[in-house]
Amino acid sequence: MLLFAASLADFATPLILAGNQFPVLPTEAYLQITGLFDMSGGAALSFALLVPATAVYLLQRYWVGHRHVVTVTGKAAARSAIARVSPTARATLLLLCSAVALLMAFLYALLLYASVVVAFGANHDLTLSHYRIIFTDGLKAIVDTLIIAGIGMPLGGIFGVLVGYLVARGRFAGRQALEIVSMINYALPGTIVGIAYLIAFNDPPIALTGTALIIIACYVFRYSPSGIRATIALLSQIDRSIEEASQSLGARSLTTFRRIMLPLLVPAFFAGLGVVFIRSMTAVSATIFLVSIGWSLITVRILENMTELSLGPAAAFSVFVIVIVLIVLALINALLRRYRASVGAAAAGFTAA
DSSP: OHHHHHHHHOOHHHHHHTGGGSOOHHHHHHHHHHTSOOHHHHHHHHHTTHHHHHHHHHHHHHHHTTOOOOOBOSSOOOOOOOOOOOHHHHHHHHHHHHHHHHHHHHHHHHHHHHHSEEETTTEEEEOOHHHHHHTTTTHHHHHHHHHHHHHHHHHHHHHHHHHHHHHHHOOSTTHHHHHHHHHHHHHSOHHHHHHHHHHHTSSTTSOOTTSHHHHHHHHHHHHTHHHHHHHHHHHHTBOTHHHHHHHHTTOOHHHHIIIIIHHHTHHHHHHHHHHHHHHHHHOOTTGGGTOOSSSOOHHHHHHHHHHTTOHHHHHHHHHHHHHHHHHHHHHHHHHHHHHHHHHHHHHHHHHHO
């Protein structure tokens, strides 16, 4: 279902690989707005994507929404048996995963190679001119992208944990509506979201078009559902008796959340950080409608280079994005491991005492 929704929403891939040979609704909506300046026509085409996207989201929610398994309780229990696959199935899965990994490594190697040759497919002399281009002419896009991603990352992580906790543990009217509204923004194709933001915030009293704030808001509310789902998944595995024990000892709800639940939700927070940052560095379908002269993005520059057949700078931009994403993910994983190690050491000291 995730693959179906992503394919339905994809904008850049069919535009770059197929152009006019294989028109899809996201690219047609983009051309209606940017080429023909027909906002109503672009909105109508995007609205046609609502039906399958919403149907897939509701179907997914129906299938998995009523299933949960508690794995963290306040009671001691014997370790459950681990089900293992057969050696044949294990070898088959390992072979398939290895083939996919090798294919991805080959594509990344081609991307790196295209960024350091004069003209991929024509002149294979090594050069660093493409990187000089992106760090001179494309420096503004790099700086703008890092600023927007750096601001949106913590906001998306915090928002995801708070909304996920309210949905999973809250008891108030409209809780399910809050979950649906927060998740549907991720399920909808990016073209719809981008056009909706453009229409909603193009005129007073809330005129945000052309500012960084509208891009940050789009990233936070569109990609924080990953943190929301991670938080809900974690909380569905934690027995409510842990919170009830804290409250029975006199702790208030806020104290219970801060001292008991928040440490358990740190992995979900870091998951939200990673997803929001990655998508902030790589998103194009929604933000292609929100960029302006004042604020540019790397993905938009890559798209412009590809339409101008400037493969070298586009490859150099892509390699830069990959390196930055890998560095940030490594830092997030290091912080998460350090946190888990400190929690494990504290738990061991408590048990020894």
